[in-house]
Amino acid sequence: MNGLFTFEDYGELLSLLSNSIIAAALLGVVGGVVSVFVKMRDIALAVHGIAELSFAGAAFALFIGYDVVYGSIIGSLVVAFIIGIGSIRSSEANSMIGVLMPFGIGLGILFLALYDGRSANKFGLLTGQIVAISPGQTKLLMVCAAVVLAVIFVIWRPLQFASVDPEIAKAKGVPTGTLTVVFMVTLGLAVALSVQVVGVLLVMALLVTPAAAAMQLSSHPIVVPILSVVFAVTSSVGGILIALGSPVVPISPFVTTISFLFYIIARMIGGYRTKHQLEARNRRLGDLDKHPHLAEGRDVPAAD
Numbered sequence: 001m002n003g004l005f006t007f008e009d010y011g012e013l014l015s016l017l018s019n020s021i022i023a024a025a026l027l028g029v030v031g032g033v034v035s036v037f038v039k040m041r042d043i044a045l046a047v048h049g050i051a052e053l054s055f056a057g058a059a060f061a062l063f064i065g066y067d068v069v070y071g072s073i074i075g076s077l078v079v080a081f082i083i084g085i086g087s088i089r090s091s092e093a094n095s096m097i098g099v100l101m102p103f104g105i106g107l108g109i110l111f112l113a114l115y116d117g118r119s120a121n122k123f124g125l126l127t128g129q130i131v132a133i134s135p136g137q138t139k140l141l142m143v144c145a146a147v148v149l150a151v152i153f154v155i156w157r158p159l160q161f162a163s164v165d166p167e168i169a170k171a172k173g174v175p176t177g178t179l180t181v182v183f184m185v186t187l188g189l190a191v192a193l194s195v196q197v198v199g200v201l202l203v204m205a206l207l208v209t210p211a212a213a214a215m216q217l218s219s220h221p222i223v224v225p226i227l228s229v230v231f232a233v234t235s236s237v238g239g240i241l242i243a244l245g246s247p248v249v250p251i252s253p254f255v256t257t258i259s260f261l262f263y264i265i266a267r268m269i270g271g272y273r274t275k276h277q278l279e280a281r282n283r284r285l286g287d288l289d290k291h292p293h294l295a296e297g298r299d300v301p302a303a304d
Helices: 010-016 018-041 044-064 068-087 090-114 119-127 135-164 166-171 176-198 209-217 223-243 251-290
Strands: none
Touching: 010 018, 018 044, 018 135, 018 176, 018 209, 018 223, 044 068, 044 090, 044 119, 044 176, 068 090, 068 135, 068 176, 135 166, 135 176, 166 176, 176 223, 176 251, 209 223, 209 251, 223 251
């Protein structure tokens, strides 16, 4: 354990990586917001599929000596658009993702095998490299994050309606097909951004787990996104702050561990609350059975 955490020159490192911490916080906001709709639409598999092609794009960029952030973004956007078009016919979506995922992994492995540069660069694609990105890349990530948040803000209400009940939304004239494609492309950009923090293998820690934890605590349409953002930002920034004290462990394990702990705690709280609500409801029903006159003049809840 002595070699795992040293916290040597921690203050100096904190100052040098202040831009990376700010970028991680902004990417946490993106992940927290987007993950709400990922959960609502039940498309966690799409996140993983996009991440695999993001990996392929980044690996190809690394192989040809291009900026891996651009490669990751291009790979994500291309596959997200393809999945978005296929998702209009929901029966084909999962099959399409299942076909694209191994293809993306295979391409990524091929390009990494052909790349003869530093092995740390290869490892960074899998585990995240937010502290190693250049100032130019940091600015690019911030711009892309702002674009994602702006698009989500514009389409929030119709996207929420279409996510909760797509059939009724379509009957009401909501362009559900267009919204699906727009959201999937936006998700693709969010995946590419999250890959920079936690890498390809662990991207769900920022794009699925925060909302999954928040939904254990509330179902309110405003509270859930707020909690999700808090969980995602705390995970991403907290992971960096802890990782700065470790010379041997990358950021992603800390980010995913914090995110997982949020989910476990939220699950326990949600389960405890649900149990007591059911017990209270059963007690009320039992009292009404014993004393039927108490039910006069009030609506009695039907038993399940």
